[in-house]
Amino acid sequence: MRRSRLTRLWLSTAALALMTAGPGLAQTAPPSAEGARLNEYVRVLASDEFEGRGVATPGEDRTVDYLVAQFQALGLEPGGPDGQWVQVAQLSRTHQDGPATITVRSGGVTRALERGPQVLVSSDRPVSRITLTDAPVVFAGYGVDAPERGWDDFKGVDLSGKILLVLVNDPDFGAPEGHPVAGRFDGNAMTFYGRWTYKFQEAARQGAAGVLVIHDTAGAGYGWSVLEGSSTAPDFDIVRADPEAERVPAQGWIQGPVAEQLFRDAGLDFAALKDQARTPGFRPVALDGVTMSIDFGQTHANIESRNVLARIPGAGHPDETVMYGAHWDAYGRATPVGDDDIYNGAVDNATGVAGLLELARLFKAGAPPDRSVLFVSWTAEEAGLLGAEYYAANPVWPLETTVVNINMDSFLPGTEVSPQIVVIGAGKSETDGWLERRAGEQGRVLIPDPAPQAGGFYRSDHFPLAKMGVPALFGAAGFTGHNAASQDYVTNRYHKPSDEWTPDWVMDAAAVDIDLLYAVGRDLADSRAWPRWSPGAEFEAVRQASDDQRPE
CATH class of the missing domain: 3.50.30.30 (Glucose Oxidase; domain 1)
Structure with a gap:
């Protein structure tokens, strides 16, 4: 019964994806993210059927199967090694x-x-x-x-x-x-x-x-x-x-x-x-x-887990890569709170994975990008960024010609679009400027992390690749530290079973954020620019060591 219910869930969202995935649609304006699609993805991924998306559990199998089905329905190509949808990460x-x-x-x-x-x-x-x-x-x-x-x-x-x-x-x-x-x-x-x-x-x-x-x-x-x-x-x-x-x-x-x-x-x-x-x-x-x-x-036990990779090859420079990433894992089943032991991870990070899928739809609906665009859903972030760590040590696509890694780790539900976008690691690289230009078109401004003592830049999946020199962009709209919704989430639901999807959720504000990240990634995918780390940034030297591998 469980598998059949999941199949129905997959088919419902896959059908939605297929409705707008066709490459022949005339584009009179850039494609736009849809809050209803984001919400449906989150509903499925954060359901009890997925058992908190624990690494090396039945929840992983369901998550990976679901993500592959969505990417296939959207018309993307496998982005993993040897033409596969997954990169197997060897974990202990x-x-x-x-x-x-x-x-x-x-x-x-x-x-x-x-x-x-x-x-x-x-x-x-x-x-x-x-x-x-x-x-x-x-x-x-x-x-x-x-x-x-x-x-x-x-x-x-x-x-x-x-x-x-x-x-x-x-x-x-x-x-x-x-x-x-x-x-x-x-x-x-x-x-x-x-x-x-x-x-x-x-x-x-x-x-x-x-x-x-x-x-x-x-x-x-x-x-x-x-x-x-x-x-x-x-x-x-x-x-x-x-x-x-x-x-x-x-x-x-x-x-x-x-x-x-x-x-x-x-x-x-x-x-x-x-x-x-x-x-x-x-x-x-x-x-x-x-x-x-x-x-x-x-x-x-030594176990195998999986990063899920999907790709749209570049029409002009396919060997250069713009990367979007979001981790699929939560904590699975862990310490019960009351009678609930499923850590559903709705905000953290079913929302980020939903954004990844919606971005894939937007890129597929638009004109082919000049550079390749890679969509990666990482495993084992909650265990120490291990899926990204494994990829950084065993890259499928060269890190030297990876233009940027745009990370998505949690969007808040709601309809109110924040006028401020928190940049985790503000000032570390030129990627801020690309985000700022597009944010200005939405009437929004960038602000630095209001809680820098938490070390957010070093706690999400862009970091292992940043250590290898890949410029990172991590904007966290909605998490300003000052609004009630953000404070309530961090206090009452972060890394708890109460991080759940509920029927009153809407993802309209997150759709605006996805539109912004799409515009930034599209700009970089269609440009010849190579954003740099800022002078003195701890990752500047390793990136400079591979300068000769990036064409002008």
């Missing part, structure tokens, strides 16, 4: 098996920490059990080694076998005006060094046994409930040649007040040490007499 999956025992010993007294409310631990190592016994605890500041910024929190201290406590965000986050560290990184705009993903990786490079990021809502950009709610979902990583060198045995988060108690147990002043950690002379500080033990079982 770990999942907690049974309870976790986490204890702290100090002054001869052992006390338990509760996994979930107090501390969260997991492992990306491909093993069935993680056991750390009486590991010394060390405060490593912000856990940053950034030689180009003159910063090293480690100072060559031997941290092998230690569990590191590190602060979230960058050393200059929240620094008062005039403080010596202010502006040393990017102020309140989080850099990659502030991200938990970086801190986990750096702890492994330092040879640590474990790392716990000390949570605070302002620095992280989200509350503890966001972390706790998704903590029972499986963890994923790309398959690594040497996981023991690249991943610590145990990694995770610790509640701020719980961490402060560990410092008091060692006779240390946490507030004073936080101040010291904002100085380039900081050295790791051992929490003398405090040890931590961690023990939990997990299942492990």
Whole structure:
């Protein structure tokens, strides 16, 4: 029965697609996005039938099948390797098996920490059990080694076998005006060094046994409930040649007040040490007499997941690519809230995938673009941008001649078109100018990210390709940080089962946003321009290294 219902859902939206996909339609004006189509795509993708679109679950199979059917109905070509619709991404999956025992010993007294409310631990190592016994605890500041910024929190201290406590965000986050560290990184705009993903990786490079990021809502950009709610979902990583060198045995988060108690147990002043950690002379500080033990079982398997790729070949320069991307995954089934354990991911990111499909329709309805246009729906974004990470390491279409990566990660439902468009990573590249010109035609203006401390630029699928030099454009209309709808979504539905489609949804405002992204992508697809990173941007050098591969 389930398969037959899904088939009816596919056919309903496929029929809609076919109605306007014909290349022979006369175009008296640019094609326009339709809110009803976007809404129907979201309704299907966010339905319980898809079980939260979890990676390597039946929900993935249904999602991939659905997306391929839509792209086929729209008349696109497969964009994956060897003429396939998918790129298989080789991933490693770990999942907690049974309870976790986490204890702290100090002054001869052992006390338990509760996994979930107090501390969260997991492992990306491909093993069935993680056991750390009486590991010394060390405060490593912000856990940053950034030689180009003159910063090293480690100072060559031997941290092998230690569990590191590190602060979230960058050393200059929240620094008062005039403080010596202010502006040393990017102020309140989080850099990659502030991200938990970086801190986990750096702890492994330092040879640590474990790392716990000390949570605070302002620095992280989200509350503890966001972390706790998704903590029972499986963890994923790309398959690594040497996981023991690249991943610590145990990694995770610790509640701020719980961490402060560990410092008091060692006779240390946490507030004073936080101040010291904002100085380039900081050295790791051992929490003398405090040890931590961690023990939990997990299942492990190497699994295959799939990026879905569709393509419209360029009529004049088919070897040059304008890319649109949106991740298809949510959290699948995870920690129940009430009696609901399906994390449907309606806004995040069924809306982005709906936009991807609607953009494909618009490009197919218009004249053939001069450059090729690639539409990619990524896997495993919620697990650490892994589908995009895999593509960046194994590109199907050369990154050197990928003009831009236009990312779509969440549109809000509604009818009110925001006069402001948030640019995540504003000023990093010339792509802003292309967006600004077209936004002006809609009577709209660009604004920088109102919550730069959350590090949004480093938390979505454009980032792995940006690290390889591909210019990124990520506009998030509607998420201004000031309107009630945005605040309500972030507070009450983000990464929760309540991120659901409801019958009162309309996507009219999102359709205007899609029209804007279509115009920008069409401009770039029909131009000979190659947008550059701004001088001093962290991705400028790698892009410049391939300048000779991009024709004028």
